[in-house]
Structure formats: structure tokens, C-alpha cells
Amino acid sequence: MEQAKHTPICPKCGYDQRGEIATWESVCPVEGRCPECGLGFAWRDIFDPVRMELGWNVEHAHSLWEMFKRTPRTLLRLMIPYFYWRSVGVETPIRLWVLVRWQVLFSLVLHLLVSIPYGMGIWNRSSIQAYGSLGELFNQTGWKGLLVPFVNAIAYPWVSLEISYKNNSFSIWYPASQGGGLSSLFGPVFLLMGMVLLWAIVMLAIPVTRRQAKLRARHVVRAALISGLAMLFAYQGSRLAEGIDEWTRVGLMLNNIYQGLFGAVVMPALVLWLMMFWWFAVITGWKVRPCSAIIVLGTVASLLGGVVLLYVASMLFGWY
Numbered sequence: 001m002e003q004a005k006h007t008p009i010c011p012k013c014g015y016d017q018r019g020e021i022a023t024w025e026s027v028c029p030v031e032g033r034c035p036e037c038g039l040g041f042a043w044r045d046i047f048d049p050v051r052m053e054l055g056w057n058v059e060h061a062h063s064l065w066e067m068f069k070r071t072p073r074t075l076l077r078l079m080i081p082y083f084y085w086r087s088v089g090v091e092t093p094i095r096l097w098v099l100v101r102w103q104v105l106f107s108l109v110l111h112l113l114v115s116i117p118y119g120m121g122i123w124n125r126s127s128i129q130a131y132g133s134l135g136e137l138f139n140q141t142g143w144k145g146l147l148v149p150f151v152n153a154i155a156y157p158w159v160s161l162e163i164s165y166k167n168n169s170f171s172i173w174y175p176a177s178q179g180g181g182l183s184s185l186f187g188p189v190f191l192l193m194g195m196v197l198l199w200a201i202v203m204l205a206i207p208v209t210r211r212q213a214k215l216r217a218r219h220v221v222r223a224a225l226i227s228g229l230a231m232l233f234a235y236q237g238s239r240l241a242e243g244i245d246e247w248t249r250v251g252l253m254l255n256n257i258y259q260g261l262f263g264a265v266v267m268p269a270l271v272l273w274l275m276m277f278w279w280f281a282v283i284t285g286w287k288v289r290p291c292s293a294i295i296v297l298g299t300v301a302s303l304l305g306g307v308v309l310l311y312v313a314s315m316l317f318g319w320y
């Protein structure tokens, strides 16, 4: 096992370097070059990749606490993709499962945080508002009734509990399965998902670009996972906007100010961020040369992919 773990491979393309090492005679060189992709490296980094872990990166956290501490610094670098990819190169160790674990935890925490304003908005709009306050709701319906606003704040539109003011009767329904009207919440997610998928396909599945980039698939998976964060921010951003709009509504008037702001400012910014993330991955992180053809192909394909997936989703779910 130990043997397999330390098989010396090229960090960029994965080429097995044992053949190269077998040519060494009396002295061991300090510097090397991968015969497959041409990457130059220091041999000690090939034998001991842990040396290349980064102190700020959640991907290289060794505990939950470290992950927590590194989250702000990682997000800060990610905001300007160039700063992220300037530090994360092909020789930076890849820990996909740490990334996945972090993303699950981060999504949960962000979801709960956004559930507070979202829940206030739901209270304003739904039948529970008729009870006037949480205390009154509890007096009339007991603990079961008190569940309604909290469950809805967290689980709407996947699960929604309804309560009838007339006879305090409960019902449960699933708005998300009924489609209509949820395009503002899920549309942006599908658009960004299509963009991520198409970038990954361009880098991995098209033989010409694949041959030119000479990248291990894990590099692309890492980029896809991280750029997928845009989907999380779109989903939670649109929940936040919807929640605040409902929360701040006056009477029956709903101004959609924050949802408008989300559509006009936040969404275009996320699309641009996602695009820049992949541009800098190719140019700065992976140092693919020449790169202009891949950049153009990836950009066009990902925009098309995003629009197509959004269109397919809206047909499937009957949004428009």
C-alpha cells in the first residue's frame, strides 16, 4: 500500500516517473522534467507532495476546526480567481473528498443562515401570519403548530407545512414538485450547472483539447467542484432576495426590489466569476500553452451549455 501511495507521478499529467528514475546512475538530480507533458519540477516535491500543501486552503485542512478557520481566507482568494490560481498550480496536492466534505458543511451552514430572513419572509406571506405571533401560534396549536414556521423556513419549497386558522388543521405539500413559479430559485442554478458541465466536458472529453492540455482528470474535477460554488451562491442569493422582499413588503404590495437586484447584478456577476475562474485555471493554474483556442471553445461551449440546460429545465418543470 505504502508503495502504491508514493508512486512518483507527474503532478500535472499523472505520467509514471519510475522509468525516468531508473535512468539515474550514480547521482540523483535535483530538478526534473516530465517526458510526457514537459512540466519542470523539483524531484523532492514529486516524492513528498505534502510539502506543497497551502496553509490557507480548505482543501488542505486536516481537521474540522482548520477547515472552519481557513474558509474566509479561501473564499477571499476565490473572489478574484487569479489570486486563487496564482497559488494553486498543477503541483498543488488535490484532496477531492476534503473539498466535497467542506462544500457539504458550508452549504448547510449557509442554508441555515439564509433561513432566518427567508423564514421571516415566509411568515409574512403564509397563513401562519394570521396567528399574529409565535406565542399565539403556540397557544392555539401547541408544539405541532410551532413546527410550521421553522420547518418552512428551512425546507420550503421542498417541503411546506400549512395550517388552517379556522380549525387548526395541518397539511403538507411539496411546491418544488409542482414547478410553476420557482424559476427564480432554480433557473440560475441550472444555468450555472450547464456552464460548469460544459467546461469540464471541453477539458476532459474532447480528445483534441485533452491532448493539448495534458491534464489529469482530477485537476478538472477540482475546478468543477469549486466553480460549482456559484450554484450554491445563486440558490442562496435568490432565497435571500426573495425572503427580504417578502419580509419588507407593505400590505399586499410586493416590490421585488431585492429579486430585481439579484437578477440584474448578482447573477451576471456569478456568470462572469465562473467564466473567469476557468480562464485563470487554464492560463494561470494549469499553464496550458497555447491556450487561446481552449479559452474560446470553453467560453462559447459553456455559455451555450448553460442556456440549453436552463431551457431544458424550464420545459421539464413548466416554468415559462
Ligand SMILES: [Zn+2]
Residues within 6 Å of the ligand: 010, 011, 012, 013, 014, 015, 034, 035, 036, 037, 038, 039
Ligand atoms: Zn507530465
